[in-house]
Every structure is written in structure tokens, then in C-alpha cells.
Amino acid sequence: MSNETSTPTLPVVTSAPEAAASTPREKAVPRVRLRSLDTLWFQVGGTLCNLACSHCFVSCSPTNHTHEFLSLDTVRQSLDEALELGVKEYYFTGGEPFLNPDMEAILEVTLRQGPASVLTNGLLLDAARCRRLATLSESSDYSLDLRISLDGYDAESNDPIRGEGTFERILAGARTAHDAGLNPVMTVTEVHASNASARGRERFLDLLRAHGFERPRLKVLPVFQIGNEAERTGAYASWQRLLDDDAPPDGWDHLQCSTSRMVTDQGVWVCPILVNEPGGRMGQSLADSLESFPLGHSACWTCHVHGVSCRT
């Protein structure tokens, strides 16, 4: 299975049975079962983004075509399969989802079947789009949640990460969404250690209140030392891996990969984090992806240690 010319230097996750059984080291990699498929992710924007953030663990940019936009048809096929599997909720990410010209049509069909959350950088949230999204939301019994990324409480801390001038543009987009009745969840990563502290959180909430958000919502996520972030602050150390001995008494059911999968234009992946690892791919259809998965990547260590869920 290994190919010297294309195998990257970092450990590669694999679901290949021959690799899983080949050496004692690999035998010790624990496997996580999919106990139910509650959350289905769509990498609807591919790896294409109108930003090129320095901490992006998927290294998205305007020119990164590792994964392309998802088509409405692909989403429809997965939604049909999801119906039978009893999926509870849907999440959309990228890249930037709203670069995808089918995005609003995709949300319309999704909201007939379940709740939807969109992870966006907020730059494409103009008044007309927000009005259309608000209409979609109002016409469904299910929630439409927007999550807008912001990485500092001022331009000085945000813009070096997300790009020149983005602080103002992100807040403008968030405000437009808010004024249309879509109260977004601002999503902050721990690129600055202070972002996760009680005081840091309060500063973000104060910032949002100052911009007219009466009920500010905030989610803080840790960073993953992969993609651009590995270049910015360093890659994982070799000890940052999960072994069978690390299994908590209740097993691995706390990990998001025990209840979710990710659809990209290249097939179905185990989670939204590992889409740039070919070994994270589990097959073409959701049915292909229902088996257990080896927690062999260092990013799995972050999810376990930090209790990460990409859900809101």
C-alpha cells in the first residue's frame, strides 16, 4: 500500500487491513466504531476559499483544488442515503461554502430534511444573500445556523492570521447576518492562547455586544497542527499519537468520528479534519463508510485530548 514517491513525511492514516495488521506498532492503533450517523458533513466549498489563512489546517486558498465544490446532485445522493441511515443534522464547510454557486439550492433541499449549519468566513454575506438565507430559515421547521470565523478581537490580532482587512469585513458580514435575523455563532480558534481564556471569551462577547449583537454566540476551537498551521507553529511531535492503552473506560464514543462522516467531491471521509489525508477516505458512498476507523493520525490525539467537536 505504501508508495515511497508519494508518501508524505507525516504518519498517514490508513484503513487498509493489511497495513493495520502488519507490525506491532500499527496493531496498537485503536479503532473507533461508528455507533450512529448523527452528523453528516459536506465539504461543499472543496478546498477553495477566497482567503488563504495562515492557520488553516486544510490549507484552503483561491487556488487549492485538492477537493472541488460539491454539486447539488452529489449532495442530493448523500441526503437520500442519509434518510435511510437516520442522520440527525447536516454541516457545511469548505473552503468557503458560499463560493459554491449551488450553495443556496443545497441549503434549500437540506432544510427539508433536517437542520443545517454553515461554517463560513462571512465575507460573502451581503444583505441580499442574508435576506434569502433568512427566508430559507423561516420556511423550514429546522434551524439554519451560521458559524462565522474570527481569530482576534481587533484587526491587529485577527488580520495577520486571516488576511489584511478581514477583521472589518468579517464583522460587517456577521452584522448583516444578524440584522437579517440570522444570529451567527462566532467561531474563534486558539491561535492566540488568550482566545480560550475566560477573559478572552468575555472580550469577544463584549466586542459583539458593541456591534449590536444582543445575544452574542461564541464557539472556541483548538488548532490542529496540520496543513498551514504546521508551517506556522510546527507539526505534531511523534509522541502525539493514540494507542490502545489510551482508551478511556467507555471506549472512544466521545470522539466525533463515532457519530459523523464527511462527504467531499472525492468520496466519504472519516471526519472534517483529515480530508487532506488519502487514508482518511472510507469509500464512495455513506454505506462504504459505516465500518470502524483506525485512530492513527496525530490529529486524532488533539480530538481526544481536547475533547474536540467541530459541531456547534
Place this chain on the structure above:
Amino acid sequence: MSNRIPEDAEQKQRRAAAHRRRYSADERERMAAHRGMATWGERLVPLDVFHDAVHRYGRALGADEAAAERAAFVGAAPDATPVEGPYSKIAVFGGIYNNSHALEALLDEAARHGAEAIYCLGDFGGFGPLPERVWPLLVQGGVRSIQGNYEQSLASGAEDCNCGYADPRDNHFAALSYRYTAENTSAEFKRWMGGHPLRRRVRVGERELLLVHGSPRQINEFLFASATSVPYLEVLLDQERADGLLCTHTGLHWHRRLPSGRDVVNVGVIGRPANDGRTEVWWSLLEERDGELAVELRPLAYDHQGLARDMAREHLPQEFIDTILTGWWTTCLEILPAKERSRSRF
């Protein structure tokens, strides 16, 4: 036509200039590196190398195998829980949260409506004052209960309530509630809590209903109306071979008749109001009527002023007291989906 060409060229130049301004040198370098390449971990490889590698991983089940795999995945879950009843009318509620005032009122109401059995879906403690007051009322009222996350945590001596919140402020108030309840609950009451089952099955008329705290899968799973899809509920009820599902945990009541004709009811909580600006709390009355299951979500008025006075005497947070007096939540808000949050005051 003739003067549009130079205009377009000028526009193009302006766009290019804006593009240069918007992206820093680092960003432009990254973008140039990505052209024709794929990101594989930290490395860049030609797109075709990545795409070839991708298709060496994962399964490719045929149509029949895929159908069998899906069917097995959502296959029936064996459940030996004995079936109680049949009854023609039952009262069901959740989340007492130490609110003995509301529990007294509920027992009176249930009797007044002629309920043949009364079920509590767990969470006797938390939020309110004086946990021991609830115990004799539950016993004297003949209330049949299941464990919520509170009973599970208190009976096992766990360090937290396992409420399932994700936000630090919500967790702060949850921890405060749990500590107060744990310290003021006797060892005997905790043991009694731990003796309750985690689920019950109750027949109302022809319908066999499954009673759980959060969801059949997880004691602290939040089933909010706007965040719980119909296909999810249909699959759950198929797996459980039940004609209806009764749950609580979220604190917000709702009822949905599924396309299959089965009912899902979040029965509400009697411990605190439903974040709707009313001081009443909510419970459910289920009745067989002409062979059908009739579901009524009912508001319950009780001595909320008396509760607020007890809470103040016990030095519980003013935030909690405000909720009792106004009907608006001041905590546990971050777990709410967009629709439920948009109806909140805070």
C-alpha cells in the same frame, strides 16, 4: 462597443490591483504553490498523485452489499425492558430540578385529570433549592421514574452532572447547581435514585411508548425540536420497535407526529419555565382517544414566588431566581439551536 474594450481592460487592471492589495506576499506565495498541486498532509503533491492515492483507500461496495450494510447499521436494537400498562391516560414530566412546589402542583393536576399513572423522566435535582423535599413527594405520589443524568451522577458519586453543555459559562452554572444538590442530598436518597431504570416501556391504549431521559442512545443527548430531523426519529423508533418516544433533558417541550403516524414528545420540565416569558412550567398528558394517542402539552402554574424565596434563602444564584420570576432563561443558552435561541430574551 468601441469604447467598452479599454474600459474592461481598466476594470481588469483595477481588479488585479485590488487582488494584490488584498493578499499579502505570503498569501500570494501560498496561492502560487497550490496551482496544479494538492495538499497531502503538510506536503504538496501533483493533483493526480493525490487523486490516485485517494482511490486506493476506502471500500467500494456493490449496490446489494451497500443496501445490506445500511440495513444492518440501522438494525433493531434488542431491548428486554418489561412493558407496563396498558393505561388509557398517563401524566409524564421531567426535570424537577428540586422544585418541590411545582411537583406538589403537578401531583394535584395529574389526579384532577384522572391520570392512571404518573411518570417522571429524570433529573430530580439541580437548579432549585432543598433537594430532600422532592423525595417524599415522589414516593407518596407513586411516581414511576427513570434516571436522568443527575440521578446517574449523584448515585455514582460522579464529579459533575454530565449535563452535556459545551460552553464554559453554561458549565460554570451547571457545576454550581450540581455541587449544591450533591452536598444537600442524603446518601439514602442518592442510593434510591440509583435504583431506578434507565428506560421504561409503557402501553397507552394500543401504543407502546419508550420513555427515556435524553434519547434512547444517550442519557444526555439534547433533542430540540428544530435540531432533530424526522428521519432520525423514524430510524430510532424502528430500531427500538416502539410506537412513540417520550423524552426530556432539553427543558423545552414539543410534540411531533411523524409521517409514520408515531409520536415523539419532549414532555417538558416542571423545574423551571420554558424560556417563553411565562412563569408556568410544562408537563404532558397522554390519552387513548378513539384508538388514537392524544398528546396534550399543558402549562402548570405553581407557587413560583415561594420557590424564589426558598432559592434566595439558600443563596442560589440571582440568575436562577430571575428565570423563575420572569420565565426567561439566563443560563444554559449556548446549547440552543438557532430557532430556539432566536426566541430567547438573552
